[in-house]
Amino acid sequence: MTNKTLYLVDGSSYLFRAFFVPNLRRLTSKDGHPTGVIYGVSNMIQRMLDEYNPTYMAVVFDAKGKTFRHDMYAEYKANRPPMPDELRMQLQPTKDVIKAMGIPLIEVPHVEADDVIGTLAKKAEARGVETLVSTSDKDLAQLVSKHVTLVNTMSDTVLDEAAVFDKFGVKPSQIIDYLALIGDSSDNIPGVNKVGPKTAAKWLADYGSVDNIIKHADEFKGKVGEYLREGINQLKLSRELVIIKQDCDIAYEPDDFLIGDKDIQTLNQIGQQYDMKRFAELTAEGVKKEPEVKTDYQCIDDLKDLARYLKTVEQSGLVAVDLETTSLQPIGAEIVGLSLCCEDNKAVYVPIGHTEDSQQLDLSDVLDVLLPVLNKVKIIGQHFKYDLNVLSNYGRSVETLEYDTMLESYVLDPAANRHDMDTLADIHLNRQTTKYEDICGKGVKQIPFAEVSIQQATHYAAEDADITWQLHHKLWSDLKDLPQCAVFQELEMPLVSVLASMEQTGVLIDKGELDKQSRELGETMTQLEQKAYEIAGKEFNLGSPKQLQQILFEEQGIPVKKKTPGGQPSTAEDVLHDLAADYELPDVILEHRSLSKLKSTYTDKLPQEISAQTGRVHTSYHQAVTSTGRLSSSNPNLQNIPIRTEEGRKIRKAFIAEPGWQVMAADYSQIELRIMAHLSQDEQLLKAFKNGIDIHSQTASQVFNVTLDEVDGSQRRAAKAINFGLMYGMSAFGLSKQLHVSRKEAAGYMAQYFNQFPKVEAFIEGIKEQAAEQGYLDTLFGRRLYFPDITNRNARVRAGAERAAINAPMQGTAADIIKKAMLAVYREIKNADDIKLIMQVHDELVFEIKQDSAQKWSEKIKTIMEDVVSLDVPLEVEYGMGGNWDEAH
Template identity: 45%
Template sequence: MSDTNPDTSTPSSSTKPALLLVDGSSYLYRAFHAMPDLRAVPGDPSSPATGAIRGMINMMERLRKDVPAVYAACVFDAKGPTFRDELYPAYKANRSPMPDDLRSQIEPIHELVRLMGWTVLDVPGVEADDVIATLAHVAAQQGIEVTVSSGDKDLSQLVNEHITIIDTMNGKVRDVAGVTAEFGVPPSLMIDYQTLVGDTVDNVPGVAKVGPKTAAKWLMEYGSLDNLMAHAHDIKGVAGENLRQAVDWLPKGRALVSMKTDCDLNGWVPDLPSLASLHLHAPDKEKLLNFYQTYGFKGLVQSLGGAMPSPVAKAKAAKPKDTGMGDLFGSAPDEEPAAAPVLDTAASSVQGELQYDTVLDWAAFYTWLARIEQAPLTAIDTETTSLDAMRAEIVGISLSVTPGEAAYIPLAHNGPAAPEQLPLAEVLAKLKPWLENPARHKLGQNIKYDRHVFANHGIEVQGYAHDTMLESYVLEVHKPHGLSSLAERHVGRKGVTYEDLCGKGAHQIPFAQVEVDKAAHYSCEDSDQCLDVHLALWPQIEAHAGLKYVYELEIATSESLYRIERNGVLIDAPTLAAQSQALGERIVQLETEAYEIAGQPFNLSSPKQLGEIFFDKLGLPVIKKTATGARSTDEEVLEKLAEDYPLPARILEHRSLAKLKGTYTDKLAQLALPRTGRVHTNYAQAVAVTGRLSSNEPNLQNIPVRTAEGRKVREAFVAPAGCVIASADYSQIELRIMAHLSDDPALLKAFHEGLDVHKATAAEVFGATPDTVSSEQRRYAKTINFGLIYGMSAFGLAKALTIDNTAAKNYITRYFERFAGVKHYMDATREQAKALGYVETVFGRRLMLPEINSPNGPRRAGAERAAINAPMQGTAADLIKLSMVAVQKALDEQGKTTKVIMQVHDELVFEVPEAEVEWVRTEVPRIMAGVADLKVPLLAEVGFGPNWEKAH
């Protein structure tokens, strides 16, 4: 089985050769901290630790798959001092000692990597970074493309047209453009940049109180560290004084941060500059099999056709399920769990390294109850009777505490072959203390749904620490967030689908009628894969402070939304019925009027008939054509024609009222839950890429409020006796965010002085004083303010103001002359988006822009507009979520009975007992204004009324 020949899967000799260098020291630390505490003998803390080894296998296999190369080396730091310790004895003096469990895994990791076909290098006297720098330099001089895999930003100084750094933990690519965008200086100035900033990790001082922005600014102004030092006397203020004090130190600092590109590697890499000795080889399967057996990796043993030398392995000889490698740490650890053995009384379903148990008696139940009581994190999933969270009832529950293992507790299966099951009420009563214990951390996929399901059975679950759907939403907002998609994408696992189990369409059966053994595998797979995916995603979020903050906000928001959905909003059915009748009468009247104008009856919804009547019979002008050449009668055409002709105006009104009636006035009362008499919308968190929430069943965010009929619908959202409705929202929130982001002095001044910002803008654009600004000028300024936020062009502004393009262009030009900070922010944001592929909110939420560098002009332009708007929309979404969480916390802490019943855009809606009206009037705006410290004050306003419309 041994194979030490060069790996034939690498590119052929006709392909341009490539060198792949791995920062092994960085890899092993990441593997150690990301993986659980695995042991060669599961459950025995005295046996060798194996977590870092297992993580290293995942990472190296995935890297080899994703980055083809002819030559490769994995470089580690060698033991002992280096030349930097002699140059500066305090070098790395602050570093904590390596954990013993990691130190014990270093030699096995070296052995493992060699067996996987890689050259392993640990050269005494120099650091791994210097070895990488030397090899990269040698290869680049020969025109060989070099990829360095590391999370160490210091390696950025190596980047050039032939050398690229990739960080596989977060997908970051540091090429020349990437380094320049990230640090503000090109790679050629990174050594100078690092010298100024210093390195706290390695205990290398820089210039006191000089951070990345100042360092980049100085270097771009003076061109180099040497020139900066020569002009140190020109730098003003405290920064200049600190620079002058550091001038004598800086040459030594530069020597410490500079990587050697001329290390003596003789004896380690023979025949340099030839890279022949670094040829990437195929894995030595025979020796790898022995290695995997030694360290207890039974899944990997089975994948090589071997068997574990233990009775357990012999008892589980079924073909292993292919779990793939996933992203980095995505593969499930495949060691035996430190847990009680499965009792004979519990049916067991094992597929290779998967062990799924079906709990059918109390002995098996108590075994699993003990496991979840001791586990640091438990994945839990419910199988139910409905997708409607407020109506769903439990059919079964699955649990997983170790990847590859799970249990299913069937509780309400009623198919013809259903076995005797444990009593639902008794099981829930025994689980309730664990479920409601906040110290017992839980994990799920879309945890808000499961909260509702348990609440339907009288259980208020506490301790939800993680949600894989929200992890994906924060980390990769532009990708699908369903569990099956996540499992396939991140851990290489495919599973049984609901349709596989229950069928489709009219032939679909309820889950309760699914055979228990099949239901058990399906549900166990859900909780198992949920845990597996979490182990892949969470380290990537935890490593980035901004993403971690946003994720924690999403978890807190999920809990607040659960409360809001649970509260629901009271609906006045008679009011809706009266509105429906009035709308119906007006719709009939509009149809009659349309027939009279057309001179005949026709289908108002038929584009073909509309075209014939508009253009053939009435001779209306053709505004535009469809892609097939037909005369268009779409919404835009109707709106244009309605300016001059009565029939299109009637049709537009007819469509608007019919939609209002069919979507809201006819249906809202029907959607009320019988047991509460209230409408309980579902707020979807993981949908909008900006972080905004979406609402469905019913959609409360799309009620049209620009028409009188639309606003009347809100009159049906009422308060019960003894209460009022309160509506609190932020004032001009996106303009305030623009002021904060752009740091524009004129905008900041307007908000700090409490001016009418649209009047202030008009005064600047039209060269007037605020007290002489006309209402027309203010309207123009308001359109410009909001238009620019949404990336409006001169053409769009001209259309919005019904002026010519030249006038609109002149207005925009004058605006940017007076608000230069806004122009600078927009330009800088576009460039950042193009370099990184995303923009961020004030709080660190990433908003991906996959089309930002598209060769398709309209798509690229759309992405550029989104780049400007997304940080403002996203920050506004973050602020309302922060408010929602903070207000609910205050209500709970102060024992108030006021309920948050809706969240719509930038607005929170409350049901307020009359005795708490004054508290809400004063405290809610204060709390909302205090959730963040921006460069301008936040302002929240609240109104009250018997219904939602009157509260505005």
Template identity: 50%
Template sequence: MAAKYPLILVDGSGYLFRAYHALPKLTNSQGEPTGALIGVLAMLRKLIEQHQPDFIGVVFDAAGPTFRDALYPAYKATRPPMPADLRAQIAPLQEVIRAMGLPLLVIPGVEADDVIGTLATSAAAQGLRTLISTADKDMAQLVDDHVTLVNTMTDTLLDPDGVSAKFGVPPGLIVDYLSLVGDAADNVPGVPKCGEKTAAKWLKEYGDLDGVVANAGRITGKVGEHLRAALGQLPLARQLTTIKRDVALDLGPRDLIPAAPDTVALRHWYERLEARRLLATLDDAAGVLPTAPPASRPAADYDLVLTADAFADWVARLESADLFAFDTETTGLDYMSADLVGVSFAVAAGRAAYVPVAHCYPGAPDQLSRATVLARLQPLLEDQSRAKVGQNLKYDMSVLARHGVTLRGIAHDTMLESYVLDSTASRHDMDSLAKKYLDYDTVHFEDIAGKGAKQITFDQVPLEPAAHYAAEDADITLRLHQSLWPRLQATGRLAALYQAFEMPLVPVLSRMERTGVRIDPNLLAVQSGELAQRIHDLEQQAYDTAGRRFNLGSPKQIGEIFFQELGLPVLVKTPTGAPSTAEEVLAQLADQGHALPRLILEHRGLSKLRSTYTDKLPKMINPDTGRVHTSYHQAVAATGRLSSSDPNLQNIPIRTEEGRRIRQAFVAAPGYRILAADYSQIELRIMAHLSGDERLLAAFASGQDIHRATAAEVLGLSPEAVTTEQRRSAKAINFGLIYGMSAFGLARQLGIDRGAAQEYVDRYFARYPGVRAFMDRIRAQAREDRYVETLFGRRLYLTDIGHSNQARRAAAERTAINAPMQGTAADIIKRAMISLDGWIEQERPPVRMIMQVHDELVFEVVAEAVDAVRGRIRGDMERAAELAVPLVVDLGVGADWDQAH
């Protein structure tokens, strides 16, 4: 019979504290404390025998501060120090739990609650029912149809009805309830004198915490006064009491498979504890839990190749392999300067080799030369019919290109397999994937090269550890592919997307990165100087406005001037009770017309612009190419969009004068022009396609200005009668809906009252009922499937879509609406890039694709060829997808990037 709760998550820290305070203070004959430890083990055994789960995890708080301490330094400050006899039992208890074969989790930076919340949420998304064993009332916020709490000391279960009966509010309001009541044990501020019944009464009357806050003026008596005085603290209390559900973990709920108990270790511990009853259990052949058979792990057979004969043998193996894993080792991470130090291969699980070519530490053995190895491998590496697999092969491709080798036949990339399988997973690096999918702990680079200032480059690492590290990389890459590829194939649309979009994009991005973009450092130097002067002028204006000099980077000094000297209104308080000067507070004060906050905000913005771009970009010019070379990342953004770094091209401002001037420094080479091709309103067009709204489709089909058409529809005007201000309002709602903007957000953006904004939204949906129907449909589908898809089948998983916390659930719903549009737009531009790169590679027109920024592709084109190629570029981009409305591309040409807009 299947377990009612396939997954059990145990609050190990809670178990230990409860056992310590509930049971006698026992010691063994050596005087070591044992009572709490033995009590926890008894509770664990009872829990497991009663429920017989398929998966189980015992979770403890890690030592050291968590993110909540950063939010609120006084968090848990009132707790007395842990008793020494309790602290002494933690490490032995965890050793015994490991020996029992139970998965143990101790994650730094978060609390056990957060780890449990993350695993329970992930399990629910996978259809697993979870039983959380705890007495912590905070955990009641996790309860839903998939998650139940159990208190093993009282044998009571809490389902959603049980939570409502116990606390007077349903699970979805537990965070709000705790925020009002506070928690003396954790020193979480709440509303003084607000007890459990009062909190439940308020929430029942006003709906949720936001409703209580909105109606604070209506609550009479002393408790009403306390509530109004505590309003500034309630957002902090909500943050502190909300359990995180997105902790970055290296394993998921189905990885929590109990192992066979280590009876030798258990006997040692039970004898040391002098626990006779536990010793007696070792005679039970069944052990603690039924366990899955241990996964077979092939023995590692790695070769260090130093001779021509050994190398020839390996080349023959590669030539006869249907697929082999390939990896490079280099002197650094910069693909434009890294030198090749060695190459590694794997032809079967556990069978791999490393060929060093440039280790140069004192006493290093003779190695085959780089030229010899590359000359022999080049035909194989450049053979399109020889299938290769790697981890982040774009980097290897770029490094090999520096050495005259064009890597072809890239069949698979494990980083991208993992990313397409689940883009919301926090990490797709090989070490994390090995642990997650193979339960394998790899040798890390720091293990062989050191850390920090003492870290050496790979060419200085001795050959023996270098060979194991490099060969293991290839071996694990091959094993990961053997695990990940069948998972992708099981979901045919994901496999098709991976093969049609992500894999063909790898060489495209490598070529774009290596081509780079030309920068005018002199223009940036002039702008830097001008920015420095403006920053200085802003400082002087700020001093004049404040009436004295002060440090514009000091929150303390700013707070003194704002609230003590100028008497500005206090909008938000910090956890310590001081008035906040955070950026959002400055923005609100500036919106209210206060000059000094506006000056400080402008000062900060220009200072960041100068340090990030005008000062930094000239230093990033490659001395060999005279160009800046960014790195594009395929496996970062959950929606499928590309990101970039060093420099981050996606964040260069476009709507400000300063941002446009930075773009003026992105210039064409002599004899060339910059051609910028930008999809026009692509996400709105995708919305029209997905929603099928008749009026929206008609507006795009007739080529109308969509924002003017929207204003005309909503306001009942002719398009010609729409004013510039009315068009601006329509544009705000058109794009705001895509990102889930509320009437409140629209009111703030447009500077109108909330009622007027809500009326505008209502009229919009009345005129575009297909859009409302689409939004309702996608929310319902997301709640059912726990994911949404793009037009081409890319998935984005939504772990919070069924969250009991209304704010988190609403955020997931906004993502559900936006992700199909943003993700489809990302897929379309990727398809266009692949098509255009194929044309450039095959026909060799005088065109270079040099940048991708959001919905825009940027090219460098020989001046005389601009007219000849612009039609091809526009055509390939507009044909990248068949939608119910036409895709439209705006093209611009100029001597620099700004001029091309």
């Protein structure tokens, strides 16, 4: 690109891109005004300025109101929801920032931003000026030519003519026809039914254009040919709708697009108004451009030099540490190198296992001098549980982990779903880090880190330690004076070593039992398939939604309950559950799906996850995923093992103990209901729990107006659904579906419940009001849970946030309690050789205990768990023992 190049930014694309970045969504001013979009868009534009140093530039936005396409097709964009309030509130301030940055901003009534961009690109080309368009909108690919290029700065992809063909399978000149064929659900452009990207690309390769496809429509065979012929008029309309207008009434004079001087006063006012230091601390030079960071990253390949650096670490008393390894799976991973940092922008890298033929240090020598120093100072890590597990492969450990930047970010905002170092560096430090793929490549061409040159590895790894160091200081300054700091220091950080120990221990799996279950599941699935064929009167693919639609709704005449976004009858699981109450085939399909999932996810897959080094399965526990503080797990996902069916419960038989040991499972009983009793202070609930009365029977007695002795099984089951349903914010409609009663009857149950437990109703209403007023709620122990959609104007979105808010104090407090229990139990058993904590699942802890110690430990663990916190109702722990996890229940 030359300095004459016209740079056009698709402002609307930038707006929505910034709005949906999780960590940006939590940014607000002191008075609660959202600022993430203002920050994000200005940051992206500044990045464009830094990278391309343009002379001519404009940011183009969609103007308010309908466009000429609405005149052509009244349903154009009819599916789009209104702009979210949180985005609308930031729209004008964002535009004000852009103008104050000296960048021309364009909006043209009755056309879209794409049309303005297309017109300007064409007029620029006529004057011999090249155009670069920054966007993520695929529609603009039709503009690509020798003189027009697209760039997506988020994915770092550039679309020239060759790249368009590589991505879409068609030339830029065919993009209009391609888009017309596939349609666009977001713009409500219909396209041709059942024609997707691959079919469209093939047709255009064969016929060249939509006009030629229409001319030869009779040659297209099968159902898709029928759809084509039926939709020819619709196809012609779709084609007109996707064409970007290139003759808008807008002049192109190059000087109109010159980037001007910054308006320092306006930028300062915006910064002060919205508490954005990015603008509030400007210098006379304009927007405070982040200075090019000067770093000092050194490679240490001599033990004496390492010893000298470790003296600096010891004097600092605080150090960021990061390991580079051979695998993302920590158990069995080998150390390739390690980096250390105890000063901004200065870090060192110690190479150990690179394939490069140059001087490196011996791992044992490094650990021998490093670990004694690390155990004297405070360690900062980013997801350091991984590093602890890798060190355990060598029989080494550190005990001085004090801070983890992933967990600092998580405790500050558990609702954000990204707490990785690269994202945090971008948000909090305005730093773009070197990505793993940048030095190792992607996909099949990716090389192991050990094959990366030591020079490249030094910058990459040292930067990791440096960024971790700087992130900690930024995040800790935000966190240290907040109430939730106690959650970080007393729960999350101590838990890291407990989880690391559990992961290192792993779980013993009976492969033979799983093989047997896989065979049995396969046989049952075959029987279910035969049964389905008999009901349908023919063979069909039970996993094909299209064939299911035809059989259920066309051939069997079953009423359609719900449709897909494409207008087809839905065969989703909730729909089949509704139908299964009245029709046999949906019930058979559901059972087949359930068994298929069990087989593929557990009985077939678990044996593949047994470690060759240990003979055990080592699940990974995740602290920074769920918004409520609950742990999640993967490889395998222990939280999702189904226990409501006999086949699901059987999976637990494969989780076994060593010979001479037993499995013990200790489970908090009805913990969330007990927490609700404590928080609501409802006398009836408090009394029931204090007196050891079964809470579901108590509820049934109150709702159905019978004595406790008269409560039958069906009434207790209904009461259980009511207890948990109300705690999860369930409506009368949801309860009616669960209990298979009318909505009126369900509403009556709810009214009777609240009549008997009035403080519960007041508590629930109070939660909703508090969440709406504050935007957050706190658990009993200070964990803060955010609800950004609690005041959303969209009723459905708002209702979902309210449901989440109702349950959050109970579920979040339960999460805190089980974590407190894990810490207390681990302190007791840490140095014992006859007990191991091997799993945590929901409100349950699972142990392996030597048989002759089983009774001693089971009673002790029950006591520890029940006494770990003091509520106004007693906590109750139920436990069991057995040769496997299933027998322990």
